[in-house]
Amino acid sequence: MYVSVKGGESAIANAHAWLAERRRGDAALPEITADQIAEQLGLAVERVMAEGACIDRDLAALALKQARGDSTEAAFLLRAYRNTLPRFGYAAPLDTAAMQVQRRISATYKDLPGGQVLGPSFDYTHRLLELDLAGRKGEPDPAPQADTGVTPMPRVTEMLAREGLMARDTATDAEPPDLTREGLRFPAIRALALQSMARGDEGFLLALGYSTQRGYGNAHPFVGEIRMGAVPVEFTPPELGFAIDIGDVVVTECQMVNQFAGNNETPPQFTRGYGLVPGQNERKAMAMSLVDRALRASELGEEITAPAQDAEFVLYHCDNVESTGFVEHLKLPHYVDFQSELEKLRGIRARWAADRGEKS
């Protein structure tokens, strides 16, 4: 049995040329630039940054252009590029309490301190196609502005914690594990699960989060708070030995409030699920917070009955770059493997037929 081990070079080159032509589309239309993608398809760019696990708007926009808008392919491109860069160090944990808030809502308190700020959201739109956006609509009216006072926005979870109704997340000084330096280990600690989900596939986390609401897992969630805005990034360059701001990053944070029945040591109280993602992405931040809470089942002594509570299931399958790699590797030549399968099946069938022949 012979299998081809060489060849296809010119077919591949021609396929790539056709791909480039398809990517360009109708040459009578202007070519789109990465700048335009970064500015006008910003949420697609932010999804690529999240799943590519690399915050760089321009690179994510370029990746989307190169990938013809395929966000998983674009995330893969961004991961691959990221792997070529050296690591300079770790930033200080983002202080989301110091966020310059663009949006902040709560489903648990109407009149919470700091109030509710809607920000640039799709919520409250009618979800009707705006047909006049199809062409060039022109410049929109500038967004209205209103004078501001100083309005501190304390965390809803902290308000509950002060009353003793909410379990606090204990802060330790332990160096968190880093998924980019070591593989997943089980039982996974929460820090590893949060890192894994932050880069995880939005659709996968959304489905799992949804499953917890539908009864697969014991969830009774409330959105304590969602906030979105820019947070300073503080880093201590080794050359300096003191901290400086190196820029800002826009993130969305979700604090999901969940019931907890309590046990012998702990009275009934609320517990938190937490979601933090780059850019403006409430859907993913909320899904992540639902799954984070579900994954805390074993820590809280809850019975593990559902997929979203199973850390190995969730964390081994939430990375769409890994998932794509293993699913799509099935396209690679398996000629020899398959030949052996064929031989085996022919043998089994021959025995099967022989057995029938003898019996009849």
Next chain:
Amino acid sequence: MTNAPTSPDRTDRQIWMSVLARASAEALREHLADVPPLPAHRRLKGPDTGLVMLRGRAGGDGTAFNLMEATVTRCTVSMGEHMGHATVMGRDLAQAELAAAIDAALQNPELRDALMASVVEPLAASQDSARAETARKAEATRVNFFTMATMR
């Protein structure tokens, strides 16, 4: 956290480095045009691009976790007896080198006042005004719930 840029006791140098990090190369060049040319600098390291791992905290205030990396560019220069440094988010080599050169020049007492007045302070003012504009837009979307008492 001590000496954090966001804390009130941060040093002048921490403040100006944080302002320069948020300014584009174009904005830095534009403001440098208002002062005499900077003395020549020598590159000691970089400019080169790499990654910094950003972190969050579980629940916003709990145990730290690694969120994901961001691209950053750093540069270290010498200018006379002073060493300047910049680490900035993104991949703009020119921004990092300019910011490092300005950082070195700002450490020279003979140059500092002019650079503060023509470069750092105007950049800080425009960064503040951009933040204020965002805050005013957010404020315009604040929900003022009517209570039953006021509707009666």
